[in-house]
Amino acid sequence: KQEVTQIPAALSVPEGENLVLNCSFTDSAIYNLQWFRQDPGKGLTSLLLIQSSQREQTSGRLNASLDKSSGRSTLYIAASQPGDSATYLCAVLMDSNYQLIWGAGTKLIIKP
Amino acid sequence: GAGVSQSPRYKVAKRGQDVALRCDPISGHVSLFWYQQALGQGPEFLTYFQNEAQLDKSGLPSDRFFAERPEGSVSTLKIQRTQQEDSAVYLCASSLSGTSWGRARKFFGPGTRLTVL
Numbered sequence: 001k002q003e004v005t006q007i008p009a010a011l012s013v014p015e016g017e018n019l020v021l022n023c024s025f026t027d028s029a030i031y032n033l034q035w036f037r038q039d040p041g042k043g044l045t046s047l048l049l050i051q052s053s054q055r056e057q058t059s060g061r062l063n064a065s066l067d068k069s070s071g072r073s074t075l076y077i078a079a080s081q082p083g084d085s086a087t088y089l090c091a092v093l094m095d096s097n098y099q100l101i102w103g104a105g106t107k108l109i110i111k112p
Numbered sequence: 113g114a115g116v117s118q119s120p121r122y123k124v125a126k127r128g129q130d131v132a133l134r135c136d137p138i139s140g141h142v143s144l145f146w147y148q149q150a151l152g153q154g155p156e157f158l159t160y161f162q163n164e165a166q167l168d169k170s171g172l173p174s175d176r177f178f179a180e181r182p183e184g185s186v187s188t189l190k191i192q193r194t195q196q197e198d199s200a201v202y203l204c205a206s207s208l209s210g211t212s213w214g215r216a217r218k219f220f221g222p223g224t225r226l227t228v229l
Contacts (some may be wrong), residue, residue, distance in 0.1 A: 038221075041121070043203065043222035044155075089154055097173075098143075100218070102154025109206070 002027040004092055006103035015082055021075040021106045030047075031093045035064050038105065043086050047088075048075070058102035066075045080110045095112050097105050113136075116221035118204050124227045133189045133224045137206030144187050145218065146179055149204040160188060164195055165228045194228045201225050 003026045013019055022031070035047045048057045048064040050073070056065040063076040073090055087107045091100040117136045125131050134228050143162055147155035148171075157171040163184040172179070176195075181187040191198055201223040207214030 014196075033199045034217075035195060041222065043116075044205075046217060046219070049217055057188065078227035091154070099168075100155070102156075104154050 001015045002030075002092065002094060002101045004090060004101050004103040006088075006090060008105050008106060009032060009104065010107040010109075012109040012111060013054075014081060017080050018076065018078050019080055019108075021077070021088050021108070023073040023075070023103055025071045025073075025092050025101075027094070028071055029071065030068065031095050033064075033073050033090060033092050035067055035073075036089045036102070038089060044089070077108075080112045082112050084108060085110045115207055116204055118202075118221040118224050120224060121222060122227075125227065126229055127194060127196060129194050130190065130192045131194055131226065133138050133191075133202050133226070135187045135206075135221060137185065137187070137204070138208075138219055139185075141206035141208050142184075143209050143216070143218075144181060145205045146187070146208075147205065149201040149203055149223070150175075151227070158189070158202075159178040171213050172184075174206070194226075195229050196228050199228045200224055201214030203218075 005024045007022050013067045023063045032051045038044050050057050050066040061078040066073045087103040087105040091102045121135045135168045146158040149155040153160050159179045160168040161181040176192045178190045203223045204221045205218040208214040
């Protein structure tokens with residue numbers, strides 16, 4: 001059974017710092033991996049989607065990498081801003097079905 | 113509309129009451145998913161529709177949970193005889209994919225926060 005783990009559960013850093021969020025999964029037979037942002041009362045927003053054949057995806061200050069063989073993905077946020085404060089979740093879509101398997105998220109606080 | 117909408121946004125129910133949660137997917141999206149998210153956890157899959165067909169309901173936690181999408185657009189998740197453990201955020205997502213695997217990018221609604229007292 002696929003298990004997705006995110007470490008740390010919470011992170012607080014000063015504005016301007018670069019930071020890395022981690023996601024690990026136990027079964028490498030994934031179709032893709034997505035990083036989402038969740039703001040209170042605003043639902044989930046997809047940030048980056050990496051297909052299993054890809055190594056990384058970039059969008060603005062965000063860069064996500066995928067190492068399928070080791071079961072790891074990282075989300076790199078450059079020059080963090082207070083507006084980046086949110087909970088970040090990773091989710092994997094398995095080869096075998098259409099269900100997303102989610103981590104519990106990392107709650108990120110960027111201090112001004 | 114421009115995105116997935118859900119209503120109500122907040123619902124407080126007394127234990128034993130029935131509730132109905134509505135999801136309006138993005139127009140034209142074939143696939144629709146319901147998820148349950150407990151506090152501090154990631155979402156858990158509940159059920160999946162392709163158009164009006166409910167192809168997978170394996171995630172529904174009990175027979176008190178029922179979902180429908182009769183015309184292939186709006187979907188309703190109904191919970192009968194609510195229990196305290198049903199308290200969670202219920203998320204709806206839709207995707208354009210017409211394939212049964214629903215692998216296209218999913219767009220999520222804001223969720224309905226259900227509190228059962």
